[in-house]
Amino acid sequence: MADATLLNQVKDFANRADPYPIYAKLRQNPVSHQDDGSPEGTWVASTHGAIASLLGDPRVSSETLPPADRPKTGNPVKDFLIKPIKDRITNQHRPFIFRDPPDHDSLRAAVMHQFTRERVQGMRARSDRLVEELLDAKRDAHRFDAVDDLAYPLPVTVICELFGVPREDEAQFHSWATQLATALEPDSLADDENRAENSRTFDAIADYMSGLIKDKRRHPKDDMLSGLANEATPEGVKMGDYDLIATSVLMLVAGHETTVNLITNGLLTLLRHPDEFEKLKADPSRAPRVIEELLRYEPPVQFRTRTTLSPIDIAGVTIPKGADLVLLLAAGNRDASVFPDPDTFNPDRVGSRHLGFGGSLHYCVGAPLARFEAESALTALTRRLKNPRLVEDPPPYRSGAALRGPQHLPVAIDGMV
Numbered sequence: 466m467a468d469a470t471l472l473n474q475v476k477d478f479a480n481r482a483d484p485y486p487i488y489a490k491l492r493q494n495p496v497s498h499q500d501d502g503s504p505e506g507t508w509v510a511s512t513h514g515a516i517a518s519l520l521g522d523p524r525v526s527s528e529t530l531p532p533a534d535r536p537k538t539g540n541p542v543k544d545f546l547i548k549p550i551k552d553r554i555t556n557q558h559r560p561f562i563f564r565d566p567p568d569h570d571s572l573r574a575a576v577m578h579q580f581t582r583e584r585v586q587g588m589r590a591r592s593d594r595l596v597e598e599l600l601d602a603k604r605d606a607h608r609f610d611a612v613d614d615l616a617y618p619l620p621v622t623v624i625c626e627l628f629g630v631p632r633e634d635e636a637q638f639h640s641w642a643t644q645l646a647t648a649l650e651p652d653s654l655a656d657d658e659n660r661a662e663n664s665r666t667f668d669a670i671a672d673y674m675s676g677l678i679k680d681k682r683r684h685p686k687d688d689m690l691s692g693l694a695n696e697a698t699p700e701g702v703k704m705g706d707y708d709l710i711a712t713s714v715l716m717l718v719a720g721h722e723t724t725v726n727l728i729t730n731g732l733l734t735l736l737r738h739p740d741e742f743e744k745l746k747a748d749p750s751r752a753p754r755v756i757e758e759l760l761r762y763e764p765p766v767q768f769r770t771r772t773t774l775s776p777i778d779i780a781g782v783t784i785p786k787g788a789d790l791v792l793l794l795a796a797g798n799r800d801a802s803v804f805p806d807p808d809t810f811n812p813d814r815v816g817s818r819h820l821g822f823g824g825s826l827h828y829c830v831g832a833p834l835a836r837f838e839a840e841s842a843l844t845a846l847t848r849r850l851k852n853p854r855l856v857e858d859p860p861p862y863r864s865g866a867a868l869r870g871p872q873h874l875p876v877a878i879d880g881m882v
């Protein structure tokens with residue numbers, strides 16, 4: 466029998482800096498039932514084989530968001546007329562990361578039609594330039610915070626430019642994206658105040674996007690939102706306004722904190738492995754393999770949640786219908802049966818089948834973008850930081866257990882090259 470408190474230990478902030486020994490205990494049972502305080506408990510898949518199998522299983526659903534329930538305002542017209550309508554629309558038009566086929570597939574296809582290789586790769590040089598500008602601003606500094614000074618501003622600027630969000634409006638997306646990312650944390654979702662804050666934030670960003678979509682219809686430009694708002698896919702799919710808003714919000718939020726964490730976890734790991742720092746500095750063409758290994762070794766998304774549509778027999782247990790399920794991607798990434806010597810950071814592994822971007826039909830849409838943003842950042846950091854030293858190890862972490870990464874990563878430097 467697995468220790469049924471392990472999932473609670475994963476969520477416990479005291480273990481945020483190093484959850485990997487708990488994952489090792491969980492892997493002793495590929496799928497285990499955990500007592501996390503919820504009425505029926507939660508099932509956790511923690512080996513590579515079990516996670517990969519469940520990711521591709523049509524009996525596993527991504528529709529895990531609790532029903533929208535906006536907080537009452539005290540104004541009867543708003544509370545009894547407008548609120549039920551808004552709640553119903555929000556429930557019917559979830560972002561496609563929280564939806565199953567066939568809706569998931571048609572919405573995703575519409576995004577992929579616009580999120581073309583050319584459009585995404587067209588941002589690569591821009592990402593390199595943005596990194597240089599952000600580092601130039603710290604040229605004479607003796608202290609550098611990898612989060613505030615680089616990792617945080619970069620992804621939001623890149624995704625806003627790709628979508629055609631005007632520069633002057635970018636700043637708002639930082640706080641919106643940070644708040645809405647809590648929808649990926651099971652504990653935050655169970656917290657009424659946080660859910661109310663998510664509703665308020667969603668309404669604010671939805672109002673903003675609705676105005677921007679109108680503008681893109683009147684004055685289309687060569688950006689993703691203009692494409693999504695005005696063009697159908699070759700199969701004739703064109704999103705309605707509510708799905709378009711939910712999808713835009715998803716794209717702006719999903720790529721934010723995740724990419725911040727990849728860059729920050731990347732610098733932290735390289736500073737803990739100075740030989741790898743020096744190798745990347747001497748040979749920037751190592752960046753892609755360094756980043757794939759980071760996605761295995763310190764994945765920004767540690768787990769995702771699901772629910773079961775019917776009972777599933779797997780690894781000697783039966784997960785019942787309607788069960789809450791956690792797919793512990795970060796534990797699967799340290800499974801010794803797939804990754805020899807899994808606790809060693811080794812960018813020279815070949816053919817890595819890491820789960821850092823998930824798998825199967827919900828595989829990350831933004832993977833190519835995240836990869837080159839991290840390449841821009843880590844190659845520039847190794848080249849430009851003079852004599853970097855970690856100020857605190859471990860650094861302070863943000864609260865999230867699912868989206869896990871440092872809150873700040875202070876580094877002492879002797880200026881920038």
Ligand code: HEM
Pocket residue numbers: 527561562563573624715716717719720721723724727764765766769770820821822823824826827828829830831832834835
């Ligand atoms: C290092 C950065 C990133 C990581 C580690 C990451 C990780 C993931 C993971 C694990 C999933 C699977 C979710 C699931 O199975 O439920 C996912 C899905 C998704 N990601 Fe990313 N992501 C990153 C960056 C981005 C970026 C930059 C974007 C957008 C520009 C993005 C957009 C999405 C979307 C839209 C989905 C949902 C796909 C679907 O449901 O079909 N991600 N991501």
